Amino acid sequence: MSNLLNLGIPKGSLENATVELFRKSGWQISISSRSYFPGVDDDELNCKLIRPQEMGKYVERGTIDAGIAGRDWVRENDSDVVEVCEMVYSKVSRRPARWVLVVTKDSTVQKPEDLHGATISTELVGFTKRYFAERNIPVNVEFSWGATEAKVVDGLCDAIVEVTETGSTIKANGLRIVCDLMESVPVLIANKAAWADPWKRQKIETIATLLKASLAAEGMVGLKMNAPNDKVEAITEILPSLNRPTVSHLYKSEWVSIESVLHEKEVRRIVPQLLALGAQGIIEYSLNKVL
Ligand SMILES: Nc1ncnc2c1ncn2[C@@H]1O[C@H](COP(=O)(O)OP(=O)(O)OP(=O)(O)O)[C@@H](O)[C@H]1O
Numbered sequence: 001m002s003n004l005l006n007l008g009i010p011k012g013s014l015e016n017a018t019v020e021l022f023r024k025s026g027w028q029i030s031i032s033s034r035s036y037f038p039g040v041d042d043d044e045l046n047c048k049l050i051r052p053q054e055m056g057k058y059v060e061r062g063t064i065d066a067g068i069a070g071r072d073w074v075r076e077n078d079s080d081v082v083e084v085c086e087m088v089y090s091k092v093s094r095r096p097a098r099w100v101l102v103v104t105k106d107s108t109v110q111k112p113e114d115l116h117g118a119t120i121s122t123e124l125v126g127f128t129k130r131y132f133a134e135r136n137i138p139v140n141v142e143f144s145w146g147a148t149e150a151k152v153v154d155g156l157c158d159a160i161v162e163v164t165e166t167g168s169t170i171k172a173n174g175l176r177i178v179c180d181l182m183e184s185v186p187v188l189i190a191n192k193a194a195w196a197d198p199w200k201r202q203k204i205e206t207i208a209t210l211l212k213a214s215l216a217a218e219g220m221v222g223l224k225m226n227a228p229n230d231k232v233e234a235i236t237e238i239l240p241s242l243n244r245p246t247v248s249h250l251y252k253s254e255w256v257s258i259e260s261v262l263h264e265k266e267v268r269r270i271v272p273q274l275l276a277l278g279a280q281g282i283i284e285y286s287l288n289k290v291l
Protein backbone atom coordinates (compact mmCIF):
# COMPACT_ATOMS: atom_id res chain seq x y z
CA MET A 1 0.00 0.00 0.00
CA SER A 2 3.01 2.32 0.30
CA ASN A 3 2.81 3.46 -3.33
CA LEU A 4 -0.47 5.25 -2.81
CA LEU A 5 -0.89 8.92 -2.06
CA ASN A 6 -4.11 10.12 -0.42
CA LEU A 7 -4.85 13.52 -1.90
CA GLY A 8 -7.49 16.04 -0.81
CA ILE A 9 -9.29 18.04 -3.49
CA PRO A 10 -11.03 21.20 -2.17
CA LYS A 11 -14.81 20.91 -2.28
CA GLY A 12 -16.66 24.16 -2.99
CA SER A 13 -15.40 27.37 -4.59
CA LEU A 14 -12.02 25.95 -5.65
CA GLU A 15 -13.35 22.56 -6.79
CA ASN A 16 -13.89 23.09 -10.52
CA ALA A 17 -10.80 25.22 -11.02
CA THR A 18 -8.68 22.60 -9.22
CA VAL A 19 -10.04 19.70 -11.27
CA GLU A 20 -9.43 21.71 -14.45
CA LEU A 21 -5.86 22.48 -13.36
CA PHE A 22 -5.20 18.76 -12.75
CA ARG A 23 -6.61 17.99 -16.22
CA LYS A 24 -4.17 20.43 -17.80
CA SER A 25 -1.39 18.90 -15.72
CA GLY A 26 -2.08 15.36 -16.93
CA TRP A 27 -4.56 13.90 -14.42
CA GLN A 28 -8.20 13.29 -15.22
CA ILE A 29 -10.23 13.61 -12.03
CA SER A 30 -13.89 12.65 -12.34
CA ILE A 31 -16.38 13.71 -9.72
CA SER A 32 -19.80 12.11 -9.82
CA SER A 33 -22.64 13.88 -8.10
CA ARG A 34 -23.05 13.14 -4.39
CA SER A 35 -19.85 11.06 -4.23
CA TYR A 36 -17.02 12.48 -2.16
CA PHE A 37 -14.48 10.06 -3.65
CA PRO A 38 -13.53 11.27 -7.15
CA GLY A 39 -12.01 8.84 -9.60
CA VAL A 40 -8.56 9.61 -10.99
CA ASP A 41 -6.64 8.00 -13.86
CA ASP A 42 -3.55 7.35 -11.72
CA ASP A 43 -3.28 4.12 -9.67
CA GLU A 44 -0.88 5.86 -7.31
CA LEU A 45 -3.47 8.48 -6.29
CA ASN A 46 -6.53 8.23 -4.09
CA CYS A 47 -8.58 11.45 -4.17
CA LYS A 48 -11.05 12.67 -1.56
CA LEU A 49 -13.21 15.79 -1.67
CA ILE A 50 -12.68 17.78 1.51
CA ARG A 51 -13.84 21.24 2.57
CA PRO A 52 -10.92 23.69 2.42
CA GLN A 53 -11.79 24.71 5.98
CA GLU A 54 -10.95 21.18 7.16
CA MET A 55 -8.12 20.27 4.77
CA GLY A 56 -5.36 21.40 7.15
CA LYS A 57 -6.75 19.32 10.00
CA TYR A 58 -6.88 16.10 8.00
CA VAL A 59 -3.45 16.67 6.43
CA GLU A 60 -1.95 17.44 9.86
CA ARG A 61 -3.41 14.22 11.30
CA GLY A 62 -2.27 12.15 8.34
CA THR A 63 -5.82 11.13 7.42
CA ILE A 64 -4.70 12.29 3.98
CA ASP A 65 -1.09 12.74 2.84
CA ALA A 66 -1.54 16.00 0.96
CA GLY A 67 -4.22 18.38 -0.21
CA ILE A 68 -5.03 21.72 -1.76
CA ALA A 69 -6.81 24.46 0.20
CA GLY A 70 -6.85 28.22 0.43
CA ARG A 71 -3.96 29.52 2.53
CA ASP A 72 -6.56 31.56 4.47
CA TRP A 73 -8.03 28.41 6.02
CA VAL A 74 -4.68 26.67 6.55
CA ARG A 75 -3.56 29.72 8.55
CA GLU A 76 -6.90 30.13 10.33
CA ASN A 77 -6.62 26.59 11.67
CA ASP A 78 -2.92 27.03 12.42
CA SER A 79 -2.34 23.65 10.78
CA ASP A 80 1.05 22.06 11.42
CA VAL A 81 1.75 20.94 7.84
CA VAL A 82 4.37 21.44 5.14
CA GLU A 83 3.40 24.12 2.62
CA VAL A 84 4.81 22.63 -0.59
CA CYS A 85 3.90 25.43 -2.99
CA GLU A 86 1.38 28.16 -3.70
CA MET A 87 -0.63 28.48 -6.89
CA VAL A 88 -2.33 31.65 -8.02
CA TYR A 89 -5.91 30.81 -9.01
CA SER A 90 -9.40 31.35 -7.63
CA LYS A 91 -12.95 30.27 -8.44
CA VAL A 92 -13.11 31.98 -11.85
CA SER A 93 -9.89 33.95 -12.33
CA ARG A 94 -6.13 33.73 -11.97
CA ARG A 95 -6.00 36.31 -9.21
CA PRO A 96 -5.74 35.80 -5.45
CA ALA A 97 -8.95 35.88 -3.43
CA ARG A 98 -9.14 38.97 -1.18
CA TRP A 99 -10.54 39.15 2.35
CA VAL A 100 -12.05 42.59 2.70
CA LEU A 101 -13.76 44.71 5.34
CA VAL A 102 -17.21 45.59 3.99
CA VAL A 103 -19.99 47.96 5.08
CA THR A 104 -23.20 49.23 3.53
CA LYS A 105 -22.80 52.06 1.02
CA ASP A 106 -24.44 54.58 3.35
CA SER A 107 -22.31 53.62 6.38
CA THR A 108 -20.13 56.34 7.88
CA VAL A 109 -17.26 53.88 8.38
CA GLN A 110 -14.18 54.92 6.37
CA LYS A 111 -11.44 52.96 8.16
CA PRO A 112 -11.15 49.99 10.58
CA GLU A 113 -10.75 52.38 13.57
CA ASP A 114 -14.27 53.69 12.93
CA LEU A 115 -15.60 50.27 13.98
CA HIS A 116 -14.78 50.82 17.70
CA GLY A 117 -17.34 48.74 19.68
CA ALA A 118 -19.03 47.42 16.51
CA THR A 119 -20.22 43.90 15.66
CA ILE A 120 -18.49 42.23 12.73
CA SER A 121 -19.75 39.06 11.10
CA THR A 122 -17.37 36.67 9.31
CA GLU A 123 -16.50 33.06 8.55
CA LEU A 124 -12.84 33.84 9.37
CA VAL A 125 -13.23 34.57 13.09
CA GLY A 126 -9.67 33.95 14.33
CA PHE A 127 -8.03 36.13 11.69
CA THR A 128 -10.57 38.94 12.14
CA LYS A 129 -10.18 38.96 15.93
CA ARG A 130 -6.39 39.09 15.58
CA TYR A 131 -6.56 41.87 12.95
CA PHE A 132 -8.57 44.19 15.23
CA ALA A 133 -6.76 43.18 18.44
CA GLU A 134 -3.36 44.01 16.87
CA ARG A 135 -4.70 47.50 16.14
CA ASN A 136 -6.26 47.88 19.60
CA ILE A 137 -9.73 48.32 18.14
CA PRO A 138 -12.29 46.64 20.43
CA VAL A 139 -14.92 44.85 18.33
CA ASN A 140 -17.34 41.98 18.73
CA VAL A 141 -16.58 39.32 16.09
CA GLU A 142 -19.40 36.88 15.34
CA PHE A 143 -19.10 33.64 13.36
CA SER A 144 -21.16 33.54 10.16
CA TRP A 145 -22.24 30.29 8.50
CA GLY A 146 -22.27 31.98 5.05
CA ALA A 147 -24.44 34.37 3.04
CA THR A 148 -22.54 36.91 5.13
CA GLU A 149 -23.25 39.88 2.85
CA ALA A 150 -26.97 39.61 3.70
CA LYS A 151 -26.24 40.18 7.39
CA VAL A 152 -24.75 43.65 6.96
CA VAL A 153 -27.52 44.61 4.52
CA ASP A 154 -30.09 43.52 7.12
CA GLY A 155 -28.39 45.41 9.94
CA LEU A 156 -27.62 42.18 11.83
CA CYS A 157 -24.07 43.49 12.14
CA ASP A 158 -22.16 46.74 11.45
CA ALA A 159 -19.58 45.30 9.07
CA ILE A 160 -18.44 42.01 7.61
CA VAL A 161 -15.11 40.46 6.73
CA GLU A 162 -15.72 38.51 3.53
CA VAL A 163 -13.83 36.89 0.70
CA THR A 164 -14.20 38.43 -2.73
CA GLU A 165 -12.92 37.66 -6.20
CA THR A 166 -14.86 39.46 -8.92
CA GLY A 167 -16.61 41.83 -6.50
CA SER A 168 -19.99 41.00 -8.02
CA THR A 169 -21.57 39.79 -4.74
CA ILE A 170 -20.51 42.97 -2.92
CA LYS A 171 -21.85 45.09 -5.79
CA ALA A 172 -25.10 43.12 -6.10
CA ASN A 173 -25.82 43.76 -2.42
CA GLY A 174 -25.08 47.48 -2.59
CA LEU A 175 -22.06 47.21 -0.29
CA ARG A 176 -18.75 49.07 -0.08
CA ILE A 177 -15.21 47.82 0.61
CA VAL A 178 -13.54 49.78 3.42
CA CYS A 179 -10.12 48.15 2.95
CA ASP A 180 -8.31 44.93 2.05
CA LEU A 181 -7.25 42.79 5.00
CA MET A 182 -5.47 39.86 3.35
CA GLU A 183 -4.98 37.97 0.11
CA SER A 184 -5.24 34.22 -0.20
CA VAL A 185 -4.18 31.71 -2.85
CA PRO A 186 -4.51 27.92 -2.92
CA VAL A 187 -1.58 26.04 -1.43
CA LEU A 188 -0.54 22.41 -1.75
CA ILE A 189 0.08 21.17 1.78
CA ALA A 190 1.63 17.89 2.93
CA ASN A 191 1.57 15.84 6.08
CA LYS A 192 4.99 15.91 7.80
CA ALA A 193 5.38 12.11 7.91
CA ALA A 194 4.30 11.81 4.26
CA TRP A 195 6.86 14.50 3.36
CA ALA A 196 9.55 12.42 5.13
CA ASP A 197 8.62 9.33 3.09
CA PRO A 198 10.78 9.40 -0.06
CA TRP A 199 8.17 7.91 -2.40
CA LYS A 200 5.33 10.14 -1.16
CA ARG A 201 7.50 13.22 -1.22
CA GLN A 202 8.57 12.51 -4.80
CA LYS A 203 4.94 12.04 -5.83
CA ILE A 204 3.84 15.26 -4.09
CA GLU A 205 6.72 17.17 -5.69
CA THR A 206 5.82 15.82 -9.12
CA ILE A 207 2.24 17.00 -8.66
CA ALA A 208 3.46 20.44 -7.48
CA THR A 209 5.86 20.77 -10.43
CA LEU A 210 3.25 19.88 -13.03
CA LEU A 211 0.45 22.01 -11.53
CA LYS A 212 2.77 25.00 -11.43
CA ALA A 213 4.02 24.28 -14.95
CA SER A 214 0.45 24.31 -16.27
CA LEU A 215 -0.27 27.63 -14.57
CA ALA A 216 3.02 29.07 -15.84
CA ALA A 217 2.11 28.08 -19.42
CA GLU A 218 -1.14 30.06 -19.34
CA GLY A 219 -0.79 33.20 -21.42
CA MET A 220 2.54 32.03 -22.84
CA VAL A 221 3.09 30.97 -26.47
CA GLY A 222 5.88 29.67 -28.64
CA LEU A 223 6.96 31.74 -31.64
CA LYS A 224 9.02 30.30 -34.49
CA MET A 225 10.25 31.96 -37.68
CA ASN A 226 12.78 31.76 -40.46
CA ALA A 227 15.19 34.60 -41.15
CA PRO A 228 18.26 35.32 -43.26
CA ASN A 229 21.56 34.78 -41.44
CA ASP A 230 22.47 38.46 -41.42
CA LYS A 231 19.26 39.39 -39.54
CA VAL A 232 19.75 37.04 -36.58
CA GLU A 233 21.40 39.62 -34.36
CA ALA A 234 18.71 42.26 -34.93
CA ILE A 235 15.85 39.76 -34.43
CA THR A 236 17.21 38.09 -31.29
CA GLU A 237 17.87 41.58 -29.90
CA ILE A 238 14.16 42.44 -29.85
CA LEU A 239 12.66 38.97 -29.33
CA PRO A 240 11.53 38.31 -25.72
CA SER A 241 12.36 34.84 -24.36
CA LEU A 242 12.47 32.75 -21.18
CA ASN A 243 16.28 32.62 -21.34
CA ARG A 244 17.65 33.25 -24.86
CA PRO A 245 16.00 32.41 -28.19
CA THR A 246 17.05 29.17 -29.92
CA VAL A 247 18.74 29.59 -33.32
CA SER A 248 19.18 26.54 -35.59
CA HIS A 249 20.39 26.29 -39.15
CA LEU A 250 18.09 25.44 -42.03
CA TYR A 251 19.39 22.55 -44.10
CA LYS A 252 21.51 23.65 -47.11
CA SER A 253 20.52 27.27 -46.66
CA GLU A 254 21.81 30.68 -45.61
CA TRP A 255 18.73 31.01 -43.44
CA VAL A 256 18.14 30.14 -39.80
CA SER A 257 15.16 29.16 -37.71
CA ILE A 258 14.61 31.23 -34.56
CA GLU A 259 12.37 30.01 -31.74
CA SER A 260 11.30 31.63 -28.49
CA VAL A 261 8.70 31.47 -25.70
CA LEU A 262 6.98 34.71 -24.75
CA HIS A 263 3.80 36.20 -23.35
CA GLU A 264 0.93 35.93 -25.84
CA LYS A 265 0.16 39.63 -25.29
CA GLU A 266 3.63 40.57 -26.59
CA VAL A 267 3.02 38.88 -29.95
CA ARG A 268 0.91 41.68 -31.41
CA ARG A 269 3.64 44.19 -30.56
CA ILE A 270 6.55 42.10 -31.78
CA VAL A 271 5.23 40.57 -35.02
CA PRO A 272 5.25 43.78 -37.13
CA GLN A 273 8.83 44.44 -35.98
CA LEU A 274 9.88 40.87 -36.88
CA LEU A 275 8.35 41.18 -40.34
CA ALA A 276 10.09 44.53 -40.86
CA LEU A 277 13.39 42.88 -39.96
CA GLY A 278 12.87 40.22 -42.65
CA ALA A 279 11.44 37.30 -40.65
CA GLN A 280 9.25 34.92 -42.67
CA GLY A 281 7.08 31.87 -42.02
CA ILE A 282 6.25 33.04 -38.51
CA ILE A 283 4.20 30.53 -36.55
CA GLU A 284 2.69 30.87 -33.09
CA TYR A 285 1.74 27.81 -31.03
CA SER A 286 0.16 27.31 -27.62
CA LEU A 287 1.98 25.64 -24.73
CA ASN A 288 0.68 23.11 -22.22
CA LYS A 289 3.40 23.44 -19.65
CA VAL A 290 6.39 25.66 -18.91
CA LEU A 291 8.94 24.14 -16.53
N1 LIG B 1 -14.67 33.48 -5.58
C1 LIG B 1 -14.43 32.88 -4.42
N2 LIG B 1 -15.38 32.84 -3.48
C2 LIG B 1 -15.17 32.21 -2.29
N3 LIG B 1 -14.02 31.58 -1.98
C3 LIG B 1 -13.05 31.61 -2.89
C4 LIG B 1 -13.20 32.25 -4.15
N4 LIG B 1 -12.06 32.06 -4.82
C5 LIG B 1 -11.24 31.37 -4.03
N5 LIG B 1 -11.83 31.10 -2.85
C6 LIG B 1 -11.22 30.32 -1.75
O1 LIG B 1 -12.02 29.15 -1.55
C7 LIG B 1 -12.04 28.81 -0.18
C8 LIG B 1 -13.48 28.80 0.30
O2 LIG B 1 -14.05 27.69 -0.21
P1 LIG B 1 -15.61 27.40 -0.19
O3 LIG B 1 -16.27 28.28 -1.15
O4 LIG B 1 -15.74 25.94 -0.35
O5 LIG B 1 -16.08 27.82 1.23
P2 LIG B 1 -17.48 28.32 1.58
O6 LIG B 1 -17.71 29.63 0.97
O7 LIG B 1 -17.56 28.27 3.06
O8 LIG B 1 -18.40 27.20 0.95
P3 LIG B 1 -19.68 27.28 0.01
O9 LIG B 1 -19.17 27.04 -1.38
O10 LIG B 1 -20.51 26.17 0.51
O11 LIG B 1 -20.23 28.62 0.18
C9 LIG B 1 -11.20 29.82 0.53
O12 LIG B 1 -9.89 29.33 0.70
C10 LIG B 1 -11.19 31.02 -0.42
O13 LIG B 1 -10.03 31.81 -0.29
Ligand SMILES: O=P(O)(O)OC[C@H]1O[C@H](OP(=O)(O)OP(=O)(O)O)[C@H](O)[C@@H]1O
Nearest residue numbers: 146147148163164165166167168169170
Ligand atom coordinates in the same frame (compact mmCIF):
# COMPACT_ATOMS: atom_id res chain seq x y z
O1 LIG C 1 -16.51 38.51 -5.35
P1 LIG C 1 -17.30 37.40 -5.92
O2 LIG C 1 -16.72 36.90 -7.23
O3 LIG C 1 -18.75 37.71 -6.05
O4 LIG C 1 -17.14 36.10 -4.97
C1 LIG C 1 -17.27 36.17 -3.59
C2 LIG C 1 -18.49 35.48 -3.08
O5 LIG C 1 -18.38 34.06 -3.31
C3 LIG C 1 -18.46 33.37 -2.08
O6 LIG C 1 -19.77 33.04 -1.79
P2 LIG C 1 -20.32 31.56 -1.88
O7 LIG C 1 -20.77 31.28 -3.27
O8 LIG C 1 -19.28 30.65 -1.34
O9 LIG C 1 -21.60 31.61 -0.95
P3 LIG C 1 -21.71 31.77 0.66
O10 LIG C 1 -21.82 33.24 0.93
O11 LIG C 1 -22.94 31.03 0.99
O12 LIG C 1 -20.49 31.16 1.26
C4 LIG C 1 -17.99 34.37 -1.07
O13 LIG C 1 -18.44 34.01 0.23
C5 LIG C 1 -18.59 35.67 -1.59
O14 LIG C 1 -19.93 35.81 -1.19
Ligand SMILES: [Mg+2]
Nearest residue numbers: 012013146147
Ligand atom coordinates in the same frame (compact mmCIF):
# COMPACT_ATOMS: atom_id res chain seq x y z
MG1 LIG D 1 -18.89 30.65 0.57
